[in-house]
Amino acid sequence: MKKNRARKVLKFAVSQFTYPRDPKDFLQVFHNLTSARYTRGVVSRVVRETSDTSTIFFRAGDGWIPHVAGQWARIGVSLNGKRVWRPFSISAAEGHDPSITVKVNGEVSQNLVHEATPGTVLYLEEPSGQFVLDETPSSILFIVAGSGITPVMSMLRTLMPRRPDHDVVLLYSSRTPEDCIFHDEILELADQFPGLKPIFWFSHEDGRIDFSETGDIPRLCPDYQDREIYSSGPDAFVSQVQELAVLHGGQSRVERFDITRRTSASGNGEVYFSRSDETLEVTGADSILEAAENSGRQLPHGCRIGICRSCLVPMTDGQVSDIRTGDVTQDPGLVQTCITRPAPWVALDI
Ligand code: FES
Structure with missing residues (x-):
């Protein structure tokens, strides 16, 4: 009984010094998000998107600079006693707590997809990258493949609520419907914002997209030459988009998710x-x-x-x-x- 009373008196005394904040707020300041050397983040939620892809939401500590839609950040995780860093595109809309959408493709992504849970600590570097929207974007054609949807999803989540009628075509290639990340959310966005026209392409059924001048792009998006083209995905994929844009004297902004290696560049x-x-x-x-x-x-x-x-x-x-x-x-x-x-x-x- 006496102990309880003493605890209450102590709590009251501390609250007088820390008012208007609760003492817990100050404890939090010295909790997980604080580090002398790195900005840290704490995972708040993990959402499974497909069998091998998860979105990891986190709260970022002091030092984090809010991202611009389309940017990426290096994220560090502790693996076998070492800190290992990899870059990941940010999938959240601007102005929201950050999230990364990660497909298993190596030990760091495997760790994030299968081990991250609320409370997991991440190490963060500031967002960077030039794959971002113009300040006053004209009509847009996004051409993306696989995980290349990640930065584009950040752009769609940011752009469409701000400009509901903005004329946006999204051509999104994935292997099968089951591999299509954000499929339902994209349809919901299209329902809500009439300017967004998604076209899903499933390469397992439809084969590869024909990027020739008389191929699939003019058929699917006849005015593609008048649009700002943004492309994101594997190197070979976005290179074809770039070539098509160049044929018409245009340009495309691209984000590559890998590199194509020359087989001759190998050996000991x-x-x-x-x-x-x-x-x-x-x-x-x-x-x-x-x-x-x-x-x-x-x-x-x-x-x-x-x-x-x-x-x-x-x-x-x-x-x-x-x-x-x-x-x-x-x-x-x-x-x-x-x-x-x-x-x-x-x-x-x-
Ligand atoms: S790690 Fe970015 S250029 Fe090498």
Whole structure:
């Protein structure tokens, strides 16, 4: 009884010092979201979208800069005692708590899809990326494939409520209806906002989209040449969209979710890390970054597909080849480890 009374008196005293906030609010400040070195996020909800894809909603701590629709952020998770980072597109609308929609495609995504639960702590870097809407967008054609829907979903969730009549065609290719992320929500958006016309394409039944001038795009969207084209998905897919746009003197904004590797850019090579005096063997078609990670080393990186230049390190000797083009660079300078491999030997000043 006495203990209870003492507790009440203490609580009252603390509340006088912390008014108008509850003491719990201050405890929260020092809780999960606070870190001297990193911005952290705490998972608030996980929604299963398809058999191998989940959306992970999180509350971001101090230091998080609100995203612009279409951007991505590097997210870090703790795996086997190490912190591992990968970039993920943000699927939430602008002005909302962030969410990422993750398809299993490696150990980090596997961890997020299968292990993340409310309360899981994530490490965050600020959103970045240029795949964003114009301030005053004209009529739009989105052409997306697979997980490429993720940044586009952020754009649709942001744009359509602001401009319900905006003229938007969404051509969305997925393998089957079961693989189609956000299928029902897209239909609901189209019901609610008459300007949005979704076209679902299922490659398992319909085959690949024919991007030729007389192919599927003019048939599905006859005025495509008058629209701003945004494309997001695998490298080979968005490259075809770009080629079609260029044929008509137009442009498209693209977001690539992978890179196409030249088969000739493979074989065995070696990287010499001069600061640690260690040599790493690089086999198959791996990039320097991938080989280093497979051996347990951490190298700086961001997008992993040659866009952000976060992975630049000094090359002091030897040469590297570009895994996308096979082009060889031998002049000392900075190299992007995510898209290069030794050809066949290179020394890096790290
Ligand atoms: S990690 Fe982005 S360019 Fe290499």
